[in-house]
Amino acid sequence: MRTCLSAATAAALVLLGACVIEDASELQGELESQDGWEQPLSGDGLDATLAITSDWGAGYCAEVAIRNAGTATTTTWRVVTNLNGSSVSNAWNATTSVSGSQLIAVAGTHNATLATGASASFGFCATASGSTQRPTLASVTAGGSSSSASSSSSASSSSASSSSSGGGGSGGAGGSGGAGGAGGSGGSGGSGGSTGTGGAAPSGHYQMEDLDRGVVAVRVSNGVYVGWRMFGYEYDPASPSAISYDVFRNGTRIANVTNSTNYLDRDGSATSTYSVKAVVGGVAQASSPAVATWGQNYLRIPLEKPASGTTPSRCDNAGESYSYSANDASTGDLDGDGTYEIILKWDPSNAKDNSQAGCTGPVYLDAYKLDGRRLWRVDLGRNIRAGAHYTQFVVYDFDGDGSAEVAVKTAPGTRDGTGTYLRQGPAASDDDTADHRNAGGYVLSGPEYLTVFGGATGAELATVAFDVPRGTVSSWGDNYGNRVDRFLASAAFVSDLGTGQDASGRPAILMARGYYTRATITAWSFRGGRLTQIWKADSNTNTAYTGQGAHSMVVADVDNDGAQEVIYGASTIDSNGTRKCSTTLGHGDALHVSDFVLSRPGLEVFMPHEDGSKPTYDIHDANSCAVLKQGPVTGADTGRGVAADVLASNPGAEMWTNSTGGLLSATTGSNVGAQPASANFLIWWDADELRELQNNTSITKYAGSTLLGCSACASNNGSKSTPALTADLLGDWREEIVWRESDSSALRLYTTTDVTTRRIYTLMHDPQYRMQITSEQTGYNQPPHPSFHIGGGMAAPPRPDIHVR
Known part of the structure; x- marks a missing residue:
C-alpha cells in the first residue's frame, strides 16, 4: 500500500x-x-x-x-x-x-x-x-x-x-556533459541532446521527457525567425531574470534574449545555422546542436503509404476496393535522442463508424523521424476494425528508460514493427490465421489484447488480455457491436492500487471501453517489461457513471494531490479508480478541462450535451462536479462546443456551441461577443496569449482574419475536420500543427513565425497538457489544455513539479 x-x-x-x-x-x-x-x-x-x-x-x-x-x-x-x-x-x-x-x-x-x-x-x-x-x-x-x-x-x-539515455540524458555532472544531461557545462558533449543545460538536474514529482532545446529557424521576409524551448525545470517564477538565452548564428553570438524564447535575426539568411545556450546566473551553459534554416514555415515529412486492397469474399461487401490515407497522429521521443517523432495511424477508405456494417482494410501504425525516415510499421491485422472509435493508441515513456513506447489494443494477426506476429502472453498460443470478423465486418468474438511496442523498433514488449473484455455483446446496450466497441485511451499519472497518490509520478496506460451505457476504465503500469493492472473502474458496480461518458476522455489533477483524475464525460473518476463525482447530465461529443474561471480556485470542465432534454452545455467544477453555469434546454443534440480564452476584454475563458448563439463568458455565462466561426480545434499561434481557432486546414483569429491556410493539405475524420496533431513540438511554447497533404504522400508540420514577448516554458513539461496530447487523437479528437490559464491578463504560470528521464 x-x-x-x-x-x-x-x-x-x-x-x-x-x-x-x-x-x-x-x-x-x-x-x-x-x-x-x-x-x-x-x-x-x-x-x-x-x-x-x-x-x-x-x-x-x-x-x-x-x-x-x-x-x-x-x-x-x-x-x-x-x-x-x-x-x-x-x-x-x-x-x-x-x-x-x-x-x-x-x-x-x-x-x-x-x-x-x-x-x-x-x-x-x-x-x-x-x-x-x-x-x-x-x-x-x-x-x-x-x-x-x-x-x-x-x-x-x-x-x-536498447534504449538511449534515461533521465537526465547521457551526460553526467562534470563528465561528458553537465548535470542536466549530454552537453552540460564542464564537458565535451557541447552539442549533445537531451537536457543539455548544465544547470541543476530536475528533481520533482512527475516523470516528464528529457527534451533537447527544440531550436527552429525559419526564413521570413525580414530575416530569420528563431524559436527554442524553455524547459519546465529552468523556469522560476520568483526569479525570472535568473535565466536568459544566447542566440548564435553560424557559431557567433548575436543576441542575449531575456524576455522570450524567440528572436528575429534581421541579418540572417537562408544559409544561416542557429544554436542557443541558456545563461543561468550569468554563466553560459551547453549549446544546443546547430540547426539549418527552413525555407518556409513548415517541415515536409515524406510518408510511405500502405498498399491498397479489396475486402474478402466472406464479407457482405466482398470485393470492395480500398486505399489508404494518413489519419490521426501522436508524438513521443521514441529513440531517446531528445527530439519528438511522429506516430501515425493509416486508415483505409472503407473505415467504418461503429453503427455501419462492412469489412474494412487493416489499420497500420507508422513511426517517423521528422526527416521522413520510417522507423517501423505495426500491422494491426484483420481482427482490428478500422474506424475512429476502434484504434486508440497511446504514446509515452511508460517504463522511464528515456524512450517512449506505444500501447494499443491488438488481436490475433497483429504484426509488430519487426514484421513478427505477437508471441507474448496470451498471444503465444493463438491462431494468427483466424478471421474473427462476421459477414458484417464486426469483430464480436475471439481474443482481445493490450500490447506495448518498443519505440525505437516497434518490437512487441508485452501483451496481456484486454480488460475489460467484451463479454456478452448485448450487455453494452445493443446486440450488433456498436456500443461494445467504443474505446478511449490516454496516459495518466494515476494512483497505484487505489491507495493514494503514486509519489514516483510515473505514468500509467488508461484503456477505456464503453460510454453510452456501461463505462469501464483500466489503468496499467508498464515496468520491468511487464504490464500490470493498477486498478479498474466499472459502472456496473457504480451506476452513477452509467451513460455519462463522452467520445473522448481527458486527465487532470483536479484535487491537487499529485495524481491525475479521469474526466470521463460528465463524471470525474478519482486517481485511484474510485468514484469522485458526476453531474449526471449525460453523454456529449466534446470535452475541455482547464482553468477557465479565474475568480475561483481549481479547474473547470466544459461539455456540450447530446440529450435534448438536458442543458445544451454546462461548465462545472472538475473536483466536485458542481455545475457553475449551464445552457438552456432546447431539445437539440449539441454536437460541438469549445471553451478557450479568445477575447482579451473578458476575464478568463469564453465558451460557445453550435446550437446556442453568441460567445459566452465562462465566469458569468453572459454573452460577450459574436459566435465564433467554428467550434472545433484550438491553437496558440500568434504573438499574444489568446488562443486561435483551428478548423479544417486553416487557423483564424476570433472575429479576425485567417492566419494560416494550406490549400495542399487535408483534414481528417470527415465532418470533424481535425488535424493529424496539434502540440508544442518545436520552438517556444506555442503550438505546431500537423496536416496531411491531400494525397497523403507527406505530412506538413507548421510552426509559427510571429515574434512574441511572452515567455512560458514548453507546454510539454506541463503534466496535464502532456497527458492530454496522449489522448488528443482518440475518439472525437479534442485540443489539449494546460493546467493553468494562458490568455488575457494571465498570471505567471506555476513552476511544474517534474523530473525528466
Whole structure:
C-alpha cells in the first residue's frame, strides 16, 4: 500500500513529492520486476535494497527502497551509495548531493517518518564509462543507527536495454556533459541532446521527457525567425531574470534574449545555422546542436503509404476496393535522442463508424523521424476494425528508460514493427490465421489484447488480455457491436492500487471501453517489461457513471494531490479508480478541462450535451462536479462546443456551441461577443496569449482574419475536420500543427513565425497538457489544455513539479 504526500520548495535540489509504502512486499515485488540486479543491505533497524531499473551500457537508472524493519518509528533516514566511477545526472524523491565518489540521499520532511514496516524510496540516473560501473550501497542510517556495507569498485549488471539515455540524458555532472544531461557545462558533449543545460538536474514529482532545446529557424521576409524551448525545470517564477538565452548564428553570438524564447535575426539568411545556450546566473551553459534554416514555415515529412486492397469474399461487401490515407497522429521521443517523432495511424477508405456494417482494410501504425525516415510499421491485422472509435493508441515513456513506447489494443494477426506476429502472453498460443470478423465486418468474438511496442523498433514488449473484455455483446446496450466497441485511451499519472497518490509520478496506460451505457476504465503500469493492472473502474458496480461518458476522455489533477483524475464525460473518476463525482447530465461529443474561471480556485470542465432534454452545455467544477453555469434546454443534440480564452476584454475563458448563439463568458455565462466561426480545434499561434481557432486546414483569429491556410493539405475524420496533431513540438511554447497533404504522400508540420514577448516554458513539461496530447487523437479528437490559464491578463504560470528521464 502506498500513501503519498506532496511538498513544494523553491530549492531546485529539494525533491518535490514522495510516498511512503506501507506494504513493503509490494515495493519489493515491483523492484524485482525491473531489469537488472539488486543489492540488499540490512541491519540496525533498516533494510535497504538498490535495484537497477534500466541500463543502456553508457548509463543506468536505479531505485533504492528503504524499509523500517525495527520496532520503533524512525524520523529520518540517510542512504550513502558508492557511485563506483559513474556520474549522477538526476535524482528524485530525496534531497541528494555528491561527495567524492558517493551519492548522499537524505529524506525530506515529506517522507522522513517511517513507522514499523513502512518504506520509502528514491531514485537516480547516472552515466558511466562502462557497463561494470554500477552503484553499490555503502550505508543506511536512521535515528543514529546504521547498516553499512564494504565499498565495492564495480558490480556486474545482467540487464540489457536498447534504449538511449534515461533521465537526465547521457551526460553526467562534470563528465561528458553537465548535470542536466549530454552537453552540460564542464564537458565535451557541447552539442549533445537531451537536457543539455548544465544547470541543476530536475528533481520533482512527475516523470516528464528529457527534451533537447527544440531550436527552429525559419526564413521570413525580414530575416530569420528563431524559436527554442524553455524547459519546465529552468523556469522560476520568483526569479525570472535568473535565466536568459544566447542566440548564435553560424557559431557567433548575436543576441542575449531575456524576455522570450524567440528572436528575429534581421541579418540572417537562408544559409544561416542557429544554436542557443541558456545563461543561468550569468554563466553560459551547453549549446544546443546547430540547426539549418527552413525555407518556409513548415517541415515536409515524406510518408510511405500502405498498399491498397479489396475486402474478402466472406464479407457482405466482398470485393470492395480500398486505399489508404494518413489519419490521426501522436508524438513521443521514441529513440531517446531528445527530439519528438511522429506516430501515425493509416486508415483505409472503407473505415467504418461503429453503427455501419462492412469489412474494412487493416489499420497500420507508422513511426517517423521528422526527416521522413520510417522507423517501423505495426500491422494491426484483420481482427482490428478500422474506424475512429476502434484504434486508440497511446504514446509515452511508460517504463522511464528515456524512450517512449506505444500501447494499443491488438488481436490475433497483429504484426509488430519487426514484421513478427505477437508471441507474448496470451498471444503465444493463438491462431494468427483466424478471421474473427462476421459477414458484417464486426469483430464480436475471439481474443482481445493490450500490447506495448518498443519505440525505437516497434518490437512487441508485452501483451496481456484486454480488460475489460467484451463479454456478452448485448450487455453494452445493443446486440450488433456498436456500443461494445467504443474505446478511449490516454496516459495518466494515476494512483497505484487505489491507495493514494503514486509519489514516483510515473505514468500509467488508461484503456477505456464503453460510454453510452456501461463505462469501464483500466489503468496499467508498464515496468520491468511487464504490464500490470493498477486498478479498474466499472459502472456496473457504480451506476452513477452509467451513460455519462463522452467520445473522448481527458486527465487532470483536479484535487491537487499529485495524481491525475479521469474526466470521463460528465463524471470525474478519482486517481485511484474510485468514484469522485458526476453531474449526471449525460453523454456529449466534446470535452475541455482547464482553468477557465479565474475568480475561483481549481479547474473547470466544459461539455456540450447530446440529450435534448438536458442543458445544451454546462461548465462545472472538475473536483466536485458542481455545475457553475449551464445552457438552456432546447431539445437539440449539441454536437460541438469549445471553451478557450479568445477575447482579451473578458476575464478568463469564453465558451460557445453550435446550437446556442453568441460567445459566452465562462465566469458569468453572459454573452460577450459574436459566435465564433467554428467550434472545433484550438491553437496558440500568434504573438499574444489568446488562443486561435483551428478548423479544417486553416487557423483564424476570433472575429479576425485567417492566419494560416494550406490549400495542399487535408483534414481528417470527415465532418470533424481535425488535424493529424496539434502540440508544442518545436520552438517556444506555442503550438505546431500537423496536416496531411491531400494525397497523403507527406505530412506538413507548421510552426509559427510571429515574434512574441511572452515567455512560458514548453507546454510539454506541463503534466496535464502532456497527458492530454496522449489522448488528443482518440475518439472525437479534442485540443489539449494546460493546467493553468494562458490568455488575457494571465498570471505567471506555476513552476511544474517534474523530473525528466
